[in-house]
Amino acid sequence: MSTAGKVIKCKAAVLWEPHQPLKIEDIEVAPPKAHEVRIKIAATGICRSDDHTIKGLIKDSKYPVILGHEGAGIVESVGNGVTSVKPGDKVIPLFLAYCGECRGCTEPKSNLCYKSDIVKRTGLMSDKTSRFTCKGKLIHNFLNTSTFTEYTVVDEISVAKIHDDAPLDKVCVIGCGFSTGYGSVVQLAKVEPGTTCAVFGLGGVGLSVIIGCEKAGASRIIAIDVNSKKFEKAMECGATECINPKDYENPIHEVIQKMTNGGVHYSFECIGNTDIMVSALLSSHMSCGTAVIVGVAPSLSTLSFAPRLLLTGRTLKSAFFGGFKGKESVPQLVTDLMADKFKVDSLLSHKLSFNEINKGFEMLRQGESIRTVLEF
Numbered sequence: 307m308s309t310a311g312k313v314i315k316c317k318a319a320v321l322w323e324p325h326q327p328l329k330i331e332d333i334e335v336a337p338p339k340a341h342e343v344r345i346k347i348a349a350t351g352i353c354r355s356d357d358h359t360i361k362g363l364i365k366d367s368k369y370p371v372i373l374g375h376e377g378a379g380i381v382e383s384v385g386n387g388v389t390s391v392k393p394g395d396k397v398i399p400l401f402l403a404y405c406g407e408c409r410g411c412t413e414p415k416s417n418l419c420y421k422s423d424i425v426k427r428t429g430l431m432s433d434k435t436s437r438f439t440c441k442g443k444l445i446h447n448f449l450n451t452s453t454f455t456e457y458t459v460v461d462e463i464s465v466a467k468i469h470d471d472a473p474l475d476k477v478c479v480i481g482c483g484f485s486t487g488y489g490s491v492v493q494l495a496k497v498e499p500g501t502t503c504a505v506f507g508l509g510g511v512g513l514s515v516i517i518g519c520e521k522a523g524a525s526r527i528i529a530i531d532v533n534s535k536k537f538e539k540a541m542e543c544g545a546t547e548c549i550n551p552k553d554y555e556n557p558i559h560e561v562i563q564k565m566t567n568g569g570v571h572y573s574f575e576c577i578g579n580t581d582i583m584v585s586a587l588l589s590s591h592m593s594c595g596t597a598v599i600v601g602v603a604p605s606l607s608t609l610s611f612a613p614r615l616l617l618t619g620r621t622l623k624s625a626f627f628g629g630f631k632g633k634e635s636v637p638q639l640v641t642d643l644m645a646d647k648f649k650v651d652s653l654l655s656h657k658l659s660f661n662e663i664n665k666g667f668e669m670l671r672q673g674e675s676i677r678t679v680l681e682f
């Protein structure tokens with residue numbers, strides 16, 4: 307029997323307030339309104355930013371909330387006026403929307419849609435309401451996506467149709483971690499063949515940066531992490547050497563400068579630590595280096611460094627989602643993955659069932675997992 311137009315009762319992982327475990331609850335998901343899409347989620351990854359929100363580190367986060375922003379699923383029904391997807395289509399929700407009309411969307415060099423909730427942080431749909439309720443209470447939406455639920459509703463501008471044969475349990479990582487890292491290399495920094503790169507932080511995002519550097523033809527890819535257990539995966543993804551700052555007395559940027567005759571062409575910070583952002587800048591060559599900030603630092607933190615570091619010729623760059631405009635790039639990334647143009651298998655370290663979600667977060671906190679994919 308069709309569920310279109312009806313409220314769906316299903317399971318979702320609700321974060322009632324910060325610093326609590328997620329609770330699997332019975333929720334109601336209202337039908338999509340005009341220009342909205344209801345999706346049956348098939349698989350979702352757990353990203354560090356979800357954990358940051360559990361820990362209350364992201365300013366203006368709204369609670370209670372259904373987290374998750376790295377999912378893939380199948381369209382269950384659509385509201386009036388939806389033209390880019392139809393029921394039965396495989397899709398990836400986009401935490402960075404693409405309306406195609408705002409200044410951010412129309413600028414070829416920008417990917418920041420002004421309608422994205424990553425900018426406004428309302429925790430609601432575009433019309434300032436939510437489609438989720440639980441025990442009579444409104445439950446907030448997360449980054450226009452909310453994938454830790456059997457069914458979600460997103461604005462049409464926050465969803466991309468992907469290939470009909472896409473393996474959803476793999477391509478879900480294209481919804482955040484993979485694209486954020488890979489895009490930072492190929493779309494934002496535009497790394498050239500033969501250049502040298504340094505990658506700080508070897509989680510799912512850092513490993514995706516390494517995959518991008520290898521694809522771009524970098525001649526050296528130096529991988530850096532305080533947890534040496536991450537090195538095996540980094541080498542698997544294409545790192546040419548791995549270093550642990552704990553093994554050196556000198557600051558890590560001095561070590562990298564020495565290894566590379568004055569610094570790398572490109573450095574990437576994939577941790578979200580402001581000290582390491584400055585280390586990444588110092589590790590890049592003073593006259594031709596580019597440092598890319600990929601990680602998101604705690605909301606109220608600030609960067610401090612001497613302007614002279616840039617005056618000598620360095621460049622500092624950053625963008626959400628690797629600079630990709632999701633509505634166009636996500637379908638292409640999925641077909642490229644299916645055509646074996648790159649692999650994401652090294653990122654997919656664990657698979658759990660949806661109701662084991664808190665175990666998945668625990669493994670991330672213990673540094674045991676890269677990406678846990680939850681299946682419904």
Ligand code: COD
Pocket residue numbers: 353354355375401482483486506507508509510511512530531532533536551576577578579582600601602603625626627673675676
């Ligand atoms: N020096 C070296 N390595 C370190 C240090 C340090 N001081 N501190 C931590 N690390 C290592 C950890 O051992 C770990 O291996 C790695 O850094 C971080 O990995 P994860 O698994 O915690 O995190 P990721 O890869 O899933 O993502 C981390 C980001 C901070 C990049 C991520 O949360 C993020 O900010 N994503 C991109 C920004 C974005 O677009 N956000 C919106 C949606 S996510």
Ligand code: ZN
Pocket residue numbers: 353354355356375376482483
């Ligand atoms: Zn993420």
Ligand code: ZN
Pocket residue numbers: 403404405406407408409410411418419420421
């Ligand atoms: Zn826009």
